[in-house]
Amino acid sequence: MNLYFDNCATSFPKPSAVxxxxxxxxxxxxxxxxxxxxxxxxxxxxxxxxxxxxxxxxMGASDxxxxxxxxxxxxxxxxxxxxxxxxxxxxxxxxxxxNAIARPLEHMRQLGLIEWEQLESExxxxxxxxxxxxxxxxxxxxxxxxxxxxxxGMAQTPxxxxxxxxEIPLLIDASQSLGQHPVEVDNWGVDFLAFxxxxxxxxxxxxxxxxxxxxxxxEPLLFGGTGSGSESLSMPNFVPDRFExxxxxxxxxxxxxxxxxxxxxxQHTRSDFADLLTEVKRDKNYLVRCAADxxxxxxxxxxxxxYLSGSELxxxxxxxxxxxxxxxxxxxxxxxxxxxSFPTGDCRFSLSPYHTPEExxxxxxxxxxxxx
Amino acid sequence: MLAGKEIxxxxxxxxxxxxxxxxVENKLEVKVIPVPRPYSTECGxxxxxxxxxxxxxxxxxxxxxxxTQRIKG
Numbered sequence: 001m002n003l004y005f006d007n008c009a010t011s012f013p014k015p016s017a018v019x020x021x022x023x024x025x026x027x028x029x030x031x032x033x034x035x036x037x038x039x040x041x042x043x044x045x046x047x048x049x050x051x052x053x054x055x056x057x058x059m060g061a062s063d064x065x066x067x068x069x070x071x072x073x074x075x076x077x078x079x080x081x082x083x084x085x086x087x088x089x090x091x092x093x094x095x096x097x098x099n100a101i102a103r104p105l106e107h108m109r110q111l112g113l114i115e116w117e118q119l120e121s122e123x124x125x126x127x128x129x130x131x132x133x134x135x136x137x138x139x140x141x142x143x144x145x146x147x148x149x150x151x152x153g154m155a156q157t158p159x160x161x162x163x164x165x166x167e168i169p170l171l172i173d174a175s176q177s178l179g180q181h182p183v184e185v186d187n188w189g190v191d192f193l194a195f196x197x198x199x200x201x202x203x204x205x206x207x208x209x210x211x212x213x214x215x216x217x218x219e220p221l222l223f224g225g226t227g228s229g230s231e232s233l234s235m236p237n238f239v240p241d242r243f244e245x246x247x248x249x250x251x252x253x254x255x256x257x258x259x260x261x262x263x264x265x266x267q268h269t270r271s272d273f274a275d276l277l278t279e280v281k282r283d284k285n286y287l288v289r290c291a292a293d294x295x296x297x298x299x300x301x302x303x304x305x306x307y308l309s310g311s312e313l314x315x316x317x318x319x320x321x322x323x324x325x326x327x328x329x330x331x332x333x334x335x336x337x338x339x340x341s342f343p344t345g346d347c348r349f350s351l352s353p354y355h356t357p358e359e360x361x362x363x364x365x366x367x368x369x370x371x372x
Numbered sequence: 373m374l375a376g377k378e379i380x381x382x383x384x385x386x387x388x389x390x391x392x393x394x395x396v397e398n399k400l401e402v403k404v405i406p407v408p409r410p411y412s413t414e415c416g417x418x419x420x421x422x423x424x425x426x427x428x429x430x431x432x433x434x435x436x437x438x439x440t441q442r443i444k445g
Contacts, residue, residue, distance in 0.1 A: 034385035
């Protein structure tokens with residue numbers, strides 16, 4: 001029985017093709033990215049570009065050349081937040097931000113470069129789109145929002161947000177959403193997106209990246225060799241090279257590519273997940289943190305017990321039921337402030353496509369039993 | 373460079389791979405080779421095609437908005 005319910009932290013298991021692809025690169029094929037032209041390099045480089053193309057297709061981006069690889073979503077967000085905010089201005093976020101956005105913004109504020117504030121939201125953190133206009137200023141340079149909360153699984157509607165902000169650039173953090181929820185950067189008009197490879201995409205840790213529609217608006221975070229324009233001491237002004245200094249995580253990208261080509265058929269239905277949430281909400285010992293409208297619900301939710309702390313609950317789940325879940329603030333203190341669970345946090349469960357209906361039923365029963 | 377061949381240099385690695393893929397899909401004879409020193413240090417690899425296919429590859433590159441340097445043998 002698969003009792004790992006911490007897929008928001010990092011997904012497990014992965015498709016077997018992920019480890020096979022990584023092992024093949026490490027043990028058989030080898031080869032770096034570009035730099036020369038012998039067959040080993042060519043094969044390795046083709047797979048990196050195939051991965052870029054697959055990611056573009058998945059997120060609805062017509063220009064895969066604007067996807068760049070980084071070590072994780074946090075690096076990508078730092079690149080974009082710091083790279084865009086260097087010139088100063090005013091930034092808006094949602095109430096549900098992870099520290100991956102909040103800390104870079106706060107750092108830029110402490111340097112005296114920007115001011116930032118939150119947009120008004122519903123109880124579940126959903127942005128009140130019709131209240132956005134009142135928050136905009138002449139010097140608003142960016143709206144940066146977490147697409148899907150890692151605390152309650154609520155997904156924002158980036159297309160509606162973009163309509164409300166017009167020409168102001170929109171950055172979305174798709175760390176939780178890409179791979180489990182529709183993402184359409186072109187149709188929505190998203191200007192910047194950060195993703196990670198090891199969560200819903202089921203790839204290895206150490207992979208992630210960004211979609212950067214306007215490379216000219218972003219100062220590079222890293223400087224170094226790209227295998228292009230080498231006669232110049234400045235970074236190239238074309239993408240992806242402008243933001244990919246140094247040898248990328250080729251082994252990891254091959255693994256991510258394999259994950260994208262071998263997406264598992266979900267073992268449970270959306271209805272099974274809805275039944276689980278309904279069952280948990282019946283339990284009067286808990287407050288359930290989830291989206292108000294199930295249409296916007298990602299495959300995660302949190303619970304707050306009337307008396308037990310999140311950490312006490314998590315220990316109980318593991319020791320009595322073998323269930324692995326996560327307690328605490330989930331690196332999202334702002335979201336917990338909004339939801340009313342700061343500073344104690346809560347206990348979070350996040351699903352995998354490999355979970356069966358029987359495993360979801362087991363979880364529901366364990367939640368009832370642990371809370372008594 | 374061999375007579376009857378052309379070399380295409382691209383702005384970056386991604387463009388080389390995309391152009392090579394297009395050549396293979398369209399059954400052009402293509403070879404990925406290291407960038408010859410006399411021409412550029414732009415990136416580590418470039419494409420060699422037959423002279424008779426050069427115009428087709430140039431058209432593809434132009435359609436894609438790729439910046440290329442074309443060297444005829």
